[in-house]
Amino acid sequence: MIPEIIIRNAPALLIAVPMLAAFITPVIVRAGNGVMKAWALLATAATAAIAAIVAWQVLDFGTIVYTFGAAAPGLAVPLDSGGIPVRIIFTIDAMSAFMGIIATISAFAVCLYAVASEGRQTGQEIFFALLLLLEVGILGMVSTGDLFNFFVFLEINSIAGAALVSYRIRGGLSVEAAMKYGFISTLGGLIVLTAIGLLYGQYGALNMAMVASRMQFTMLDGIALAMLVAALAMKSGAVPMHFWTPDAYGLAPASVTAFLVVASQASLYGVFRIVFTLYGGIVQSLDWTTVGWIVIVLGVLSMFVGVTMAIPQHDVKRLMAYHAVSQTGYMLLGVGVGIALLGTSSFDTYGIVAMEGGIFHIFNHAMYKGLLFLTAGAIIYRTGTSDLNRMGGLGHSMKWTMLFFGIGALAIAGIPPFNGFASKLMIYESVYLFNPLLAVIAMVVSILTLASFVKVFHAMFMGPRLPEFAEVREVPAPMLLGMGLLAVIVVFFGVFPEQVVAGLVEPAARALADQGAYIASVLGGA
């Protein structure tokens, strides 16, 4: 049914299709603005289809290895090279495929939403081209198996993200936030590159599997690990390097913010990939319990600082940005518990469940946080203000938006039957077995989140119809469709969590934890 050539080259097409679409977007706009938008939508839909093909291949036949420039995709190690890979290799395991699905679904929903929400701006062709390039950056980061290639896509991600944050100049405020974001990202990128240089200087290889198989864990490797994790954690917006998040998330257009959440999670994926795959083989020489506890403490701090900073905010997008920091903490907590138990007997009983919870939360967070940012954008689109104190009574005129916001708010607070509950329950259960206090903290943070969103819901939708918002109508259909797509996924994943966990999340967690399989898929059975 699907041509053989597409299946064979699906990993390359996953990058090439949105890239080609982005190159053409500024040219195709000469045929009309509508044509350009249709083109961007088509490109994101095609990319989502390719991501689905890749995921299907990975789940059915195991990790895909795609060697760029070799005679055949699976020919990772040339016959005459003495067992070392020399080319750039995409290594797409279940975790990568999982992240690819998140990114492409989110990109499609955001693109649909932006068709209407950015309709009043100039330079829309640049906006859509940058959106596609941001998708390229995210997909490249999650699929690559090469350290330097990872850096290149990290830079595409950073630059496209920074440019998009500045899209609405807003008297210079957006530019200021973009400046901060761009500066921090560039500095982080240089730190990552230095660490890659350190690894290359010792092992003479850039392929992750190759470096992992040779890893000695010298002092230099320790420094490289610290640099990589610090730089990527900074980009993922975890405490204590979270200071850019509220500015960038708050001042970017809502559609961009919903996608920047995924961009941050690609950096989080980078942290996990580096800890588990690059350094996972040295269980003896590295104290995993300590590393796990560092991640756990960062996670708990993120959860707590995020939610306490969020409560007093009165700008709706800044408030949600702090909640994004807080939710990142849950992912770090879940995966941190998994790291702390790595190599012990408890790992297979509840350590893996904690990791699954953390990874499932990445997906859920991308969906409901994206939905929440999009609803906030819908309200700003109609009312022109993001100040909660000046809103009120919008429930009378924006019923669909109110429904979607309600779904997102209940999901983020972990109320059944929405998807946030499914992943948080997995985190609570397993973390309770590890350390009851951590589970209690996680629950308290959830309650605070609920309180904060009840307040927001009340401020925005309840109360009498305000005279200044008498003209307010429901937002245009494409925006509702974009939000509706995410809302359906939020509900669906909340109602059928077992199937999703068994089908997608558990393979991803197993793939992440199994370093030997990753190395063997590239280097062969050696």
Add this chain to the structure above:
Amino acid sequence: MRGIARALTVVILAGAFLYLAFALSFGAPAASEMDDYFIGHGQEQTGANNIVTAVVFDYRGFDTLGEATVLFTAVLGVGLLFRKFSTEEDE
């Protein structure tokens, strides 16, 4: 307070950098199989005398596509900042 923190950062970084500067040995790379492969086989496989170009456009050509994309992205970003604004927008 800020000044002290800054000075401390600089001192710590200076120590770390100097450690790094002496930890690696200049002029004698520890491992070089991949590069020896490029030098030994690059000419026959790609037909290019310049091995750096062979690496840039053949063995690691995908990186170069990414790099060209970065440049394209930056041009788009600069164009976005200096675009003409309609009167309707707040700028």
Add this chain to the structure above:
Amino acid sequence: MMTKIVRAAAGILFPFVLIFGFYIVAHGHLTPGGGFQGGAVIATGIVLLIAAFGAGEIGRRIGPGALKGSEALGLLLFIGTAAAAFGFGGTFFSNWLANGGAVFGNIVAFGPNPGDLNTGGVIPLMNLAVGIEVLGALSVIVLLMLKGVGEEAE
């Protein structure tokens, strides 16, 4: 707009800069250089013209549209060359022309040699594509930023 001497000198120098840049692009697979370096040299030539004649004049003559077009054209050529490998049964970025005996396909033996322009497979094509892209991209950045400065002054 500079004095007449500068303008005349820029006019004389520009073709040489152009040829030098093209030489670096075309010989990228034989001598130091390549698409990025050669493209940057050509862009320098355009910046020289901008310095001599002013951004307004050059912007009218060449036009940002043409430069943006050359940027997009270079990128499409690049990704197209890489994707053409699908048609030959290879993977993305396979060198489908090298050692083929036809265009850029002469076979090279290991070891030092005087250099043969008709080698390298897709590498010279990609060098050319990147050269076109970089000359467009760098000139567009300079023109846009100068336009921004110009609005400042008004």
Add this chain to the structure above:
Amino acid sequence: MIANLPFIAVAVVALIGIVVILTRQNLVKMVMGLSLVEAAVNLFLVSLGYRNGGIAPIFTSAPAGEMVMPTVQAMTLTNIVIGIATTALLLSFVMLVYRKYGSADAGVMRRLKE
């Protein structure tokens, strides 16, 4: 000591860049500091691949001798172009901040911290 001179130069240049970023308030100077750090990283990468007495890895009329490692040179080339792109974008941000606020001082960028 003297054998590792290139790496020491890397450390010095990177440190100068970081000090500039930390102590200067002018945004243009901060971007310059970032460029210095980037130059240090480039120098670091290129130094990693040097072999004593090595020649450039180009076979056109090459003299006999060991060649230095090409991969790091390719990486440096890539990073230089990425550096140009980021610097151009950041400087454009500075230009716009200057146009809106009338100053390129990081001190004026406090409007977000209300």
